[in-house]
Structures are given as structure tokens and as C-alpha cells.
Amino acid sequence: MIDIPFSRTKFWHYITRAALYITLIVGMFIFMLPIFVVINTSLKDPAAINLATTWALPAQLHWQSYVEVIEEFGPRIWNSITLVTNATLLSAIIGSLNGYVLSKWRIAGERILFPLILLGMFIPYQGILIPLFEFMRDARLYGGIPGLIIIHTIYGLPITTLIFRNFYVEIPDEMLEAAAIDGAGFWEIYTQIVFPLSVSGFVVVIIWQFTQIWNEFLFAVTMTTGASEPITVGLAQLAGGQAVHWNLPMAGAVVAALPPIVVYLILSRYFIRGLLAGSIKA
Amino acid sequence: MLMPTFILLGIFVYFFLGKTIYYSTTDWGENPAQPALSETVIRENIGFENYQNLMTDIIQAMFRNSLTNMFFFFVFFVIGSIALGLLLTIILDQKIVGETFFRTVFLSPMALSFVVTGTIWRWLLQPDGGLNALPTVFGLEPFRFNWLNSQEIWLQFTWDKVPQYLTFVGFAILAFLAVRRALHQDWRSVGFMGTLAVMMLIIFAAGVWDRIWLPLDVAEAEPSIAPKGFNAALVGIIIAAIWQMSGYVMAIFTAALRGIPEDLREAAQVDGCSNLKVYTHIILPQLRPFVISTIIILGHTSLKIFDLVFAMSGPDNARTVMPGILVYTKGFRQNSFAQASAIATIVLLFVVIIIVPYLYIQLRRHD
Numbered sequence: 209m210i211d212i213p214f215s216r217t218k219f220w221h222y223i224t225r226a227a228l229y230i231t232l233i234v235g236m237f238i239f240m241l242p243i244f245v246v247i248n249t250s251l252k253d254p255a256a257i258n259l260a261t262t263w264a265l266p267a268q269l270h271w272q273s274y275v276e277v278i279e280e281f282g283p284r285i286w287n288s289i290t291l292v293t294n295a296t297l298l299s300a301i302i303g304s305l306n307g308y309v310l311s312k313w314r315i316a317g318e319r320i321l322f323p324l325i326l327l328g329m330f331i332p333y334q335g336i337l338i339p340l341f342e343f344m345r346d347a348r349l350y351g352g353i354p355g356l357i358i359i360h361t362i363y364g365l366p367i368t369t370l371i372f373r374n375f376y377v378e379i380p381d382e383m384l385e386a387a388a389i390d391g392a393g394f395w396e397i398y399t400q401i402v403f404p405l406s407v408s409g410f411v412v413v414i415i416w417q418f419t420q421i422w423n424e425f426l427f428a429v430t431m432t433t434g435a436s437e438p439i440t441v442g443l444a445q446l447a448g449g450q451a452v453h454w455n456l457p458m459a460g461a462v463v464a465a466l467p468p469i470v471v472y473l474i475l476s477r478y479f480i481r482g483l484l485a486g487s488i489k490a
Numbered sequence: 491m492l493m494p495t496f497i498l499l500g501i502f503v504y505f506f507l508g509k510t511i512y513y514s515t516t517d518w519g520e521n522p523a524q525p526a527l528s529e530t531v532i533r534e535n536i537g538f539e540n541y542q543n544l545m546t547d548i549i550q551a552m553f554r555n556s557l558t559n560m561f562f563f564f565v566f567f568v569i570g571s572i573a574l575g576l577l578l579t580i581i582l583d584q585k586i587v588g589e590t591f592f593r594t595v596f597l598s599p600m601a602l603s604f605v606v607t608g609t610i611w612r613w614l615l616q617p618d619g620g621l622n623a624l625p626t627v628f629g630l631e632p633f634r635f636n637w638l639n640s641q642e643i644w645l646q647f648t649w650d651k652v653p654q655y656l657t658f659v660g661f662a663i664l665a666f667l668a669v670r671r672a673l674h675q676d677w678r679s680v681g682f683m684g685t686l687a688v689m690m691l692i693i694f695a696a697g698v699w700d701r702i703w704l705p706l707d708v709a710e711a712e713p714s715i716a717p718k719g720f721n722a723a724l725v726g727i728i729i730a731a732i733w734q735m736s737g738y739v740m741a742i743f744t745a746a747l748r749g750i751p752e753d754l755r756e757a758a759q760v761d762g763c764s765n766l767k768v769y770t771h772i773i774l775p776q777l778r779p780f781v782i783s784t785i786i787i788l789g790h791t792s793l794k795i796f797d798l799v800f801a802m803s804g805p806d807n808a809r810t811v812m813p814g815i816l817v818y819t820k821g822f823r824q825n826s827f828a829q830a831s832a833i834a835t836i837v838l839l840f841v842v843i844i845i846v847p848y849l850y851i852q853l854r855r856h857d
Contacts, residue, residue, distance in 0.1 A: 228581055228584055228586065229586070231581060232581060232582075232586065232592055235578070235596075236592060236595050236596075239595055239596060239598075239599070239733070240595065241614075241624075242607075242610045242611065242614055242733065243598075243610075245610065245613065245614055245620070246610045246613070249613065258619070259616050259618040259619025259620070259623065260618065260619060260623060260626075262613075262614075262616075262619040262620050262623050263623060263624060263626075263627045302494075302495060305491055306491075306492055306495050309491045309492050310492070315492060321492065321496060323849075324496075324499070324504075325495065325496070325499055327503070327845075328499050328503045330790065330841065330845050331503060331507065331838070331841070332790075332793055332794035332814065332834075332837055332838065332841055333794070334794060334796070334813075334814050334817040334818075334833075334834045334837055335506075335507055335510055335834045335835070335837065335838045335841075336502065336503065336506035336507060336510060337510075337817060337818075337821065337834065338509075338510055338513060338817075338821055338827050338830060338831055338834070339505075339506040339509035339510055339513070340502070340506055341821075341822070342509075343506075362498050362499070362502045363502065365495050365498070365499060366499070369495065394491075419601060422603070423602070423603030423604070423605070423606075424603070425603065425604065425605050425796070425797035425800070426796050426797065426814075426818075429800075429818070430818065430822050440603055440605045440797070443605055443606065443609060443801075444605050444609075444797075444800060444801055447608075447609040447612065447801065448801075448804065454613055457609050457613070458609075458610075458613065460609070461606045461609045461610055464603065464605070464606050465601075465602050465603070465606045468601045468602065468603075469598065469601050469602070471601070472597075472598065472600075472601035473594070473598075476594055476597070479601065480597070480741055483600065483738065483741060484741060484742065484745055
């Protein structure tokens with residue numbers, strides 16, 4: 209038998225490692241508790257849901273709540289999909305063009321224009337809500353999804369412009385100069401060189417805009433009415449009443465959370481890049 | 491090519507901001523000549539009356555509650571998120587097996603909307619179930635905290651005392667800054683701070699605050715009697731917000747940590763620095779500018795907080811009301827558009843106070 213000396217530092221090393229992992233695992237369980245509860249409750253028979261048995265597992269899986277919620281949400285899910293697809297694509301395309309102009313072309317007053325565009329990111333939307341409401345009503349766009357598409361496109365422009373500008377700064381100017389010498393103009397350079405190189409930029413921006421717009425509530429609740437509400441408003445109403453049947457809001461929360469969560473789990477790297485774009489400048 | 495964006499943002503951001511500020515000086519929604527249910531709007535300029543009402547009128551107590559709530563939400567939400575985010579960053583920085591997995595877990599609430607988060611936590615915080623019932627799973631006694639329905643008020647104060655507190659805090663900050671500048675032998679800045687302090691003292695002593703804060707005739711009314719403070723009902727909302735945002739803080743700090751050159755750490759370790767010392771002497775000082783940006787980002791979130799509170803305790807709950815919610819209820823439910831605009835303008839003012847130093851720091855870092 210070989211006698212292994214068990215040194216004190218080694219001992220403390222193992223203790224700290226064990227403590228770290230225990231903290232992490234406990235922390236993970238605490239973080240996931242709400243997720244467990246929402247799925248658990250959504251799968252229970254409504255008759256079996258009561259406060260005392262929040263943590264008990266369902267006796268048998270009850271999928272009926274999801275059927276009911278999807279029926280109830282039906283048009284709202286479709287509203288959200290229409291809204292998100294249009295506003296995301298529009299703000300991404302315009303943002304990409306802006307980023308291209310800002311990073312590759314000299315414009316008079318750029319040093320003032322760019323910060324002014326960026327500042328648009330920082331305003332709390334309550335600050336423009338009332339004039340916006342007035343404008344939408346006068347333009348006959350109030351109450352519907354087309355109006356909301358316009359709103360999300362416009363207020364998405366600062367962040368999409370910023371992400372694309374920072375992305376295009378990385379493309380070497382020499383590439384564009386070479387193309388310019390060959391006679392390529394503003395649009396040719398964009399469609400033939402810049403756009404094909406922007407795939408990952410588009411992924412970041414599209415994911416970011418998709419999650420933001422899908423999850424947005426303030427514009428949704430103030431600028432749409434009745435049948436044209438997006439899903440977040442539907443969920444808030446479902447959960448807002450006094451005598452709530454909790455199986456429905458819980459199933460509704462799962463349905464409303466599913467698209468962004470799936471995107472996040474598959475493409476989390478790009479999601480994080482979008483997340484950090486608004487907070488840390490290179 | 492940039493022109494369409496610039497014109498659109500010019501109208502939808504800057505022109506509309508100006509309009510909001512203008513509406514805040516009118517009586518839109520309160521004008522006696524306004525015919526009911528009419529499309530035509532009658533509004534007249536009434537100066538700062540809306541602001542004066544918000545600060546003093548008994549009917550507007552809800553607004554003062556909302557400011558108080560926002561303050562306490564801001565303080566505890568920012569401290570909590572940063573503390574938890576920093577802890578997670580440091581733990582996950584220890585070459586953990588499964589690091590990516592843990593990161594994905596802790597950041598996942600960020601992909602949810604505040605409405606979803608609010609709905610889930612509202613169910614979790616029911617007084618007789620949810621979190622309160624969790625100990626019973628292990629055979630323990632349930633918790634008895636009332637969460638969102640709690641009527642308790644901690645750290646009570648009355649509205650008329652606020653100028654005193656503000657003056658005191660202002661003095662403390664100036665003294666702190668002055669001492670720091672004095673250590674750098676920067677006597678000009680110390681003199682400047684001293685002048686500011688004297689000015690604050692004069693303003694306070696001359697009774698200027700009494701005029702603008704509480705005009706004397708209403709000093710005995712609601713603002714000085716009704717206790718304000720940290721409503722216990724906010725605790726649950728703060729926890730939900732921390733749950734959602736601390737992963738974001740972790741993401742920012744992790745990105746910042748990756749920016750610290752590896753050899754800097756190794757050199758410190760070679761020099762015999764303990765792990766703890768590497769953090770306190772090298773990593774935390776490098777993180778400081780990011781802590782400041784994070785405070786500003788989270789502060790910004792607290793100023794406009796709307797959907798989370800809406801989903802958790804409803805838009806009409808006086809215990810948890812926030813200015814961002816009042817803009818909605820006053821404007822879109824009660825048609826008091828002018829008062830809603832005044833509240834929105836006050837929120838904007840706070841944002842400016844937070845954002846201007848942030849941009850200043852950012853620009854200075856670029857130079």
C-alpha cells in the first residue's frame with residue numbers, strides 16, 4: 209500500500225470545490241422552481257388545483273388546459289406572429305442599410321446623427337405614448353396590428369442600426385474600395401458584398417427583435433383593441449381577473465413563453481450578443 | 491439613405507417627447523368646456539399646475555405613492571440583481587464543469603416577457619400556497635408572509651420630510667466626493683463641491699423647498715400625515731424582477747471578465763496572490779465601470795417598470811403602483827391626458843438624470 213499524504217491545502221481545495229458545486233446546484237433548483245410550478249400547474253385537472261397542493265405532482269396529465277388556451281388565444285397567437293414577422297424583418301432590413309451607411313460612407317453631421325439615433329433606445333416609451341396614441345388615431349392606424357407593426361419597426365431602428373453598424377465596422381474597407389474601383393455603386397456594394405457577409409448580424413438582430421416584440425406589452429395594451437390584441441395582452445387578461453382558474457393562465461404562460469424560450473435554447477450565443485449590444489459598447 | 495430613419499425618429503422620438511412636455515402644461519382631459527364623448531379636444535395652457543397638483547393635491551396621493559414605490563423598487567432591485575449576478579459570475583469563473591449549462595439556466599428567465607414572469611410569480615406568491623407552502627413539502631411549518639397582499643409599510647416617513655433627506659443625501663455625496671478629490675490634491679474640485687454644499691444649505695435655510703415642495707396652505711394635509719415607505723407588497727415583485735434580471739447582470743459581468751487579459755491574472759498568481767486577492771485587487775476594480783453601466787441599465791428598467799407590476803398586482807393597486815403604470819391608468823383609462831403627460835415628463839426627467847452621466851462616462855472612456 210502506498211501512503212498518500214493528504215495535505216491540508218488539498219483538503220480545503222476539495223471542500224471549496226464541493227461547496228461551489230452544491231451552491232450552483234441548489235441555485236439552479238431555486239431558479240427553476242417557478243418553471244416547475246408553471247408546467248406542473250398547467251398539467252393538472254382544474255378541480256385538483258388548490259393552494260395547499262401547489263407542489264404536488266398532477267395525479268394524471270391533463271392536457272385539456274392547453275387545448276382551451278390555444279382556442280382562447282387562437283387569433284391572438286396569429287396577431288403576434290403577423291406582428292413579429294413583419295416588424296422584425298422591416299426593422300432588420302432598414303437597420304442593416306443604416307448600419308452600412310453609417311460605417312462605410314461619409315455623411316455630413318454623422319457625429320450628431322448617430323448619437324441622436326442611439327438616444328432613441330433610452331427613452332421610456334411612456335414618454336411618447338400619448339402623442340403616439342393621438343398620431344395613430346389621426347392616421348386611422350389605432351387599434352390594429354398594422355399600426356403596431358409600424359410602431360415596433362420605428363422604435364426598433366436604434367438598436368438594429370447600432371448592432372449592424374458595429375458589425376459592419378469589422379468588414380475591411382479595402383474590400384469595398386476594390387469593388388468601388390471596379391465600378392460598383394452604393395447598392396451593388398451592399399447587395400454583392402455587405403449583405404452576403406451579414407448573415408450572423410441578421411441572426412443576432414432578428415432574434416433580438418423577435419424576442420423583444422413578442423414579449424412587448426406597453427404598446428400592445430395601449431394601441432390595440434379587442435380582436436387585434438397580441439398574446440401578451442391576452443395572457444394579462446387571462447390572469448388578471450379575481451377568481452382565476454389557475455390552470456389556464458399557467459398553460460397560457462407556457463404557450464406565450466415557448467417561442468422565445470425555444471429560440472433562446474437553440475441560439476443562445478446570438479441571443480446573448482443581442483442582449484449585450486445594448487449595454488456594452490466595444 | 492439615412493434620411494428616412496432620421497426623419498421617423500425625429501418625429502416619433504423627439505417631436506413626441508416635446509409634445510408630451512407641452513401637454514403636461516395643459517388641462518387636456520380636465521377642461522370644463524370639453525364636451526363629453528367628443529372627438530374634438532379642448533385644451534388650454536395652465537402652466538405648471540399639473541405638477542403642483544401632483545406634488546400637493548390630496549387626490550394625487552397615488553402619484554406620490556408611486557414615486558416612493560419606484561424608489562424602493564430601484565434600490566433593492568439594483569442591489570439584489572447586482573449582488574446575485576456578481577456571485578454567479580464569480581462562481582462560474584472557477585473552471586466549473588458544465589459552465590455553459592449553468593449559464594443557460596441562469597440566463598433563461600431573460601427570454602421570458604415580464605408578463606409571463608409576473609403571471610407565474612403571482613401564482614407562486616399566493617398567501618396560502620406557492621412559496622409559502624414550500625416548507626410543507628419537507629414537513630416544516632408554512633411561511634406566513636402575505637406577499638402581494640401585505641399591508642405592512644417599512645421604513646416609514648412623511649412626504650414633507652423629503653427635502654430634508656434629499657439635502658442630507660446631497661451633503662453626504664458631496665462630502666464623499668470632496669474627500670476623494672482632496673486625496674488627489676485636486677483643490678479646485680473640492681472648492682467647487684464646497685460651493686455646491688453651501689448653495690444647498692442656503693436653498694434649504696431660505697425655505698425655498700417649502701415653497702416648491704409643499705405650498706404652505708396644504709402642509710397640514712395628506713402629504714405630511716399619511717405615512718409613505720417601503721410597502722411590503724413590493725417584496726415579491728422585487729424578487730421576481732431579480733429572478734428575471736440577475737442572469738443578465740451575470741452576462742454583462744462575464745463579458746467584462748473575458749476582457750481582462752489572462753496573463754494579468756496569472757502574473758498575480760505567480761506573485762503569490764491568493765485567489766481571493768486576485769479578485770479584490772485585480773478583477774473587481776476592472777469590473778467597476780461595468781457595475782456603473784449595470785446600475786444605470788437596471789435603474790432605467792426600474793424607472794419605466796410597467797408590465798411586471800401590471801401582471802403581478804394589477805394596474806390599480808395603491809401599494810405597488812409605479813409612475814409608469816399611472817401614465818397608463820390616468821391617460822388611457824381616465825382620459826386625464828395632461829396629468830399623465832406630467833407624470834411621463836417627471837419619469838423622463840429621472841431618465842435624463844441617469845442617462846446623462848452614463849453617456850458622459852461612455853464618452854470619457856472612448857477618449
